[in-house]
Amino acid sequence: MKVTFFGASHGVPEPHRNYSCAMIEAEGKYYLIDMGIDPTPELVNRGLTPNDITAAFITHSHGDHTYGLAAFTGICTWYYTQADPLIFLPEKGMLDGLKAWVGATCGQGLRQNIRFDYVREGGIYDDGTLKVSAMPTGHMENAYAFLIESEGKTLLFTGDMKHKDGPISDFARFVTKDGLDLAVAEGAHFDVMLYQEPLRAHPPKLFCINHYNQWQTANCWQLKRALEPDIPTVLATDGLEIRL
Ligand SMILES: [Zn+2]
Numbered sequence: 001m002k003v004t005f006f007g008a009s010h011g012v013p014e015p016h017r018n019y020s021c022a023m024i025e026a027e028g029k030y031y032l033i034d035m036g037i038d039p040t041p042e043l044v045n046r047g048l049t050p051n052d053i054t055a056a057f058i059t060h061s062h063g064d065h066t067y068g069l070a071a072f073t074g075i076c077t078w079y080y081t082q083a084d085p086l087i088f089l090p091e092k093g094m095l096d097g098l099k100a101w102v103g104a105t106c107g108q109g110l111r112q113n114i115r116f117d118y119v120r121e122g123g124i125y126d127d128g129t130l131k132v133s134a135m136p137t138g139h140m141e142n143a144y145a146f147l148i149e150s151e152g153k154t155l156l157f158t159g160d161m162k163h164k165d166g167p168i169s170d171f172a173r174f175v176t177k178d179g180l181d182l183a184v185a186e187g188a189h190f191d192v193m194l195y196q197e198p199l200r201a202h203p204p205k206l207f208c209i210n211h212y213n214q215w216q217t218a219n220c221w222q223l224k225r226a227l228e229p230d231i232p233t234v235l236a237t238d239g240l241e242i243r244l
Pocket residue numbers: 060062139160
């Protein structure tokens with residue numbers, strides 16, 4: 001399994017860090033988590049197209065995780081007409097908005113056979129390659145973290161968590177899953193140093209801070225120094241690839 005970060009910033013882009021978007025590759029298949037940016041140019045840069053995307057999972061509706069959805073489904077409507085992604089939305093109302101925007105910008109309605117489903121608590125996806133379970137976070141109504149299993153590896157991808165005390169009420173719950181090969185956690189809504197305690201109680205093999213804001217960058221490096229060498233820690237940047 002390989003995770004590639006297309007966008008590793010928080011709600012505001014930083015130099016060389018764009019809105020949230022990541023790609024997972026497993027057994028020659030490709031999946032997306034969040035579309036804060038349109039993933040199409042990033043796919044094309046890597047010799048891929050939207051035709052290669054099997055499924056996409058959106059953590060929550062905030063724009064920095066969804067701005068790219070209209071662009072992606074738009075180009076799948078008028079150009080990449082062989083694309084057959086299954087897109088998991090966190091809220092039902094989003095599909096009406098998407099239809100309206102694609103209709104207004106593509107000169108035709110959202111292509112019928114782009115498939116949609118909805119994120120809900122528990123197991124939401126298993127195609128024999130990738131298994132995804134969703135866990136609600138306290139960030140907002142209908143916000144989720146994903147536990148992703150493939151090729152014998154387990155990855156936690158938190159999405160956004162509860163403001164101020166996320167690591168206690170959300171992350172501490174998620175990180176108790178045994179045998180995490182990688183935990184990708186956000187760094188925008190609370191002091192990232194709070195990650196220390198739950199991480200030391202249940203250390204993943206690798207910890208990745210994603211979605212961190214500019215005021216937290218120094219704290220992220222401080223956290224990395226505090227955790228290592230016990231828990232190898234990496235700060236996500238656009239283009240970063242992690243192989244599990
Ligand atoms: Zn958010």
